[in-house]
Amino acid sequence: MIFENSIAFAKKMDRNDPLSSYRKKFLIPKHNGKPSVYFVGNSLGLQPKDTKKLVNEELEDWGNLAVEGHFEGRRPWMHYHKFSKKALAKIVGAKPVEVVAMNQLTVNLHLMMVSFYRPSKTRFKIIIEAGAFSSDQYAVESQLKFHQLNPDAALIEVKPRLGEHTLQTEDILQSIKDHGDQLALVLLSGVQYYTGQFFDVKKITEVGHKVGAVVGFDLAHAAGNVPLQLHKHNVDFAVWCSYKYLNSGPGGIAGVFIHEKHKNNSNLPRFAGWWGHQENVRFQMKKGFIPMEGADGWQLSNVPVLAGAAHLASLKLFEEVGMTMLRKKSVSLTSYLYFLLNEIDSSGTKFEIITPPDANDRGCQLSILMKKNGKRVFNTLVKKGIFTDWREPDVIRAAPVPMYNSYEDVYKFANTLSSLI
Ligand SMILES: *Cc1c(COP(=O)(O)O)cnc(C)c1O
Numbered sequence: 001m002i003f004e005n006s007i008a009f010a011k012k013m014d015r016n017d018p019l020s021s022y023r024k025k026f027l028i029p030k031h032n033g034k035p036s037v038y039f040v041g042n043s044l045g046l047q048p049k050d051t052k053k054l055v056n057e058e059l060e061d062w063g064n065l066a067v068e069g070h071f072e073g074r075r076p077w078m079h080y081h082k083f084s085k086k087a088l089a090k091i092v093g094a095k096p097v098e099v100v101a102m103n104q105l106t107v108n109l110h111l112m113m114v115s116f117y118r119p120s121k122t123r124f125k126i127i128i129e130a131g132a133f134s135s136d137q138y139a140v141e142s143q144l145k146f147h148q149l150n151p152d153a154a155l156i157e158v159k160p161r162l163g164e165h166t167l168q169t170e171d172i173l174q175s176i177k178d179h180g181d182q183l184a185l186v187l188l189s190g191v192q193y194y195t196g197q198f199f200d201v202k203k204i205t206e207v208g209h210k211v212g213a214v215v216g217f218d219l220a221h222a223a224g225n226v227p228l229q230l231h232k233h234n235v236d237f238a239v240w241c242s243y244k245y246l247n248s249g250p251g252g253i254a255g256v257f258i259h260e261k262h263k264n265n266s267n268l269p270r271f272a273g274w275w276g277h278q279e280n281v282r283f284q285m286k287k288g289f290i291p292m293e294g295a296d297g298w299q300l301s302n303v304p305v306l307a308g309a310a311h312l313a314s315l316k317l318f319e320e321v322g323m324t325m326l327r328k329k330s331v332s333l334t335s336y337l338y339f340l341l342n343e344i345d346s347s348g349t350k351f352e353i354i355t356p357p358d359a360n361d362r363g364c365q366l367s368i369l370m371k372k373n374g375k376r377v378f379n380t381l382v383k384k385g386i387f388t389d390w391r392e393p394d395v396i397r398a399a400p401v402p403m404y405n406s407y408e409d410v411y412k413f414a415n416t417l418s419s420l421i
Contacts, residue, residue, distance in 0.1 A: 001332060003339040010411035013336070019321060019329050019402060025049055026247075026404040031385025037409045039388045041401035042193075042221060042365050045247030051313040058309045075312075080303035081275075081296065084255075087315035091246075091323060092219065092238065093229035094257050097294035101311060102275075102303070105220055105241040105254040106135045111298060112237045112256065113143045115268045116214045117185045123212070124149055126185045127175055129167060130157035133193050136218055140187065156183075165354035165369070166197040166361075173207045183213040190222025190238070194391055196355035196365035198226050202233045209234065220244060223255070224318060225363040227327050230257050237262075245401065247314040253307045256295055263294040273300030317403065329402040331359045336407055337366055337400055340414035350421045354395070365399040367391075377420045386413050 003009070014020055026046040028035040038046060061073040070078045085096040092099060102108065117126065124147075126140055144151045158175045160167055176186060186208040191198045201217060208215035216237040222228060224245030230238055238257040242248035262268060272289045274282060276299040279292060291297030318326075338353065345351055352369045355362045370377060371394075378390045388398045400410050 001335070003336050005340055005343045005414075007408070007411055007415075010336075010407040013332075013407035017329065017407070019325060020406070022317065022321065023404045023406060025317060028404070029387075034385065036385040036387055037405075037412050039386070039398040039400055039405070039409070039413060041247070041404070042225075042244055042397065042399035043389055044243055044250060045224075045245055045314070045401070046404055047249065048247055048313050048317060050316070051249065051310045054309040054313040055306055058305050062305075075309075077303065077305050080305055080308045081299065084308070084311055084315055087319045088255055091224055091228070091315075091318055092240070092255075092257055093227070093233075094231045095260055097263060097296075098231060098260055099255060099257050100295040100299060101242070101253045101255045101308065102299050102301075103254055104251070105218070105239055106139055108239040108254050108256045109136065109139045109218065110143070111271055111300075112216060112239060112258075113139065113185075113187075115258075115270045115298070116216060116237050117143055117147075118269070119147050119149060119154075119184050123182055123184045125154050125156055125179050125182045126187060127156045127158060127172075127179065127183060127213075128187050129172075129189060129192060129199075130159040131194060132157075132189065133218070133220065136187070136189075166192070166195050166356055167199070169200045169203060172199070172204055176204070176207050176211055176213070180211045183208075183211055186213050186215045188217060190217045190219040190228065190240075191226060191363045191365070193221050194367060194395065194397075196221075196362050196367050196397070198222070198356075198360070198362050201228065201230075201235060205233050205235050221363065221365070224323075224326075225330070225365075227323050231260065234261075235259060242311055242314070246311070246318075247403070248311040249307065251307070253304060253311050256298060258295045258298065260294070263297075266291065270298060271300070275299035275302050321403065326402050330364045330400075333400045333402055333405065333407065333410060334362070334364045334366060335359055337398065337410045337414065340410065341366070341368065341417075344414060344418040345421070363399075364401060365397055368396045368398065370394050370396060373421070377417070380420055381413075381416060384416055386416055388413070 061069045084101045088099045089096045141151045205215045214236045219240035223240035241254045242252040276297045278290045354369050355366045374394045388396050
């Protein structure tokens with residue numbers, strides 16, 4: 001694709017965009033009466049217009065049916081976790097039995113580590129990326145301490161090479177091999193929240209397994225953003241949240257993937273609750289936990305239905321569009337942003353894009369390291385109704401989301417940025 005640095009070109013791209021009608025299915029926050037440029041879907045996705053309807057339906061059922069809503073509701077609450085399975089499975093490349101929506105991301109990460117991080121005297125190390133999202137760092141560190149291990153010795157952080165911002169796949173693989181038979185768990189992001197780098201899930205999982213480690217991914221920035229094949233790539237487990245690219249609302253219900261090969265493994269230790277118990281005998285309330293098959297068996301509690309309804313409203317859009325179409329537009333939209341940013345500052349004196357240049361190695365987000373006045377530029381963008389986010393010490397993250405952002409949004413952002421630097 002040959003891009004052009006003009007509003008006319010951006011508008012032409014929007015006219016030819018097969019997904020352009022999806023923008024109308026979302027509420028776009030206004031600034032001075034006009035739609036803002038919203039590039040923060042990597043932090044909190046926009047609200048689908050149908051969300052209110054689905055949440056209201058649950059409120060109505062609760063009002064009209066009260067406890068009977070568990071069976072008589074239009075989406076019976078008893079079975080709520082089943083309604084999101086098919087869409088989630090498609091989004092992460094899984095079988096329905098391998099996924100379930102439950103809890104919050106960090107809670108799920110702990111639950112997965114309870115089952116899949118089982119250190120022994122000789123095999124106890126965990127590999128993560130240096131500068132991992134804080135919550136993941138805290139979760140991992142506290143799990144190590146819970147097992148009476150010293151994070152200084154047991155936690156391996158893979159770092160970028162000197163002068164580089166992102167990780168070389170080769171270095172991740174080498175680190176896995178170096179720690180070899182001492183390595184219990186590889187736990188990386190799918191897409192790194194700060195740099196926007198999309199890790200090579202397939203190779204990392206392959207090499208992790210080769211040395212005998214378990215391999216899990218935090219897909220907070222990957223689910224709904226990049227194509228994933230968790231089943232095929234033999235990933236052991238994964239977790240994600242739904243309020244970023246999955247547009248399911250603040251604090252929305254999170255998700256887990258557990259590979260089919262673990263689906264009936266009752267030897268895996270787990271923290272259990274009644275919603276993971278065999279559903280045909282759940283209400284006998286008897287002693288002795290018998291897990292349901294697959295990811296369902298890791299559920300603890302009954303489903304938060306209001307959050308679940310918001311989740312379904314958004315997942316319906318993903319089912320309609322499909323990740324293939326979404327990714328196709330995403331690559332084009334973000335490549336357009338990449339092109340425009342290079343037009344503005346081709347020598348890289350004012351800023352540097354630290355996200356990988358190859359579209360295969362990133363999602364929709366570009367992370368722009370500002371060389372001076374970054375915070376001031378960021379604040380001025382906000383005043384002009386252009387929302388990106390600021391990550392200390394010096395990065396502006398901009399995420400053109402293919403489901404609702406336009407080429408015109410991309411042009412406006414780049415054009416305004418250009419006028420400010
Ligand atoms: C957004 C995000 C979280 C947030 O965790 P919650 O439990 O949903 O509050 C955790 N980890 C990563 C990598 C994230 O991007």
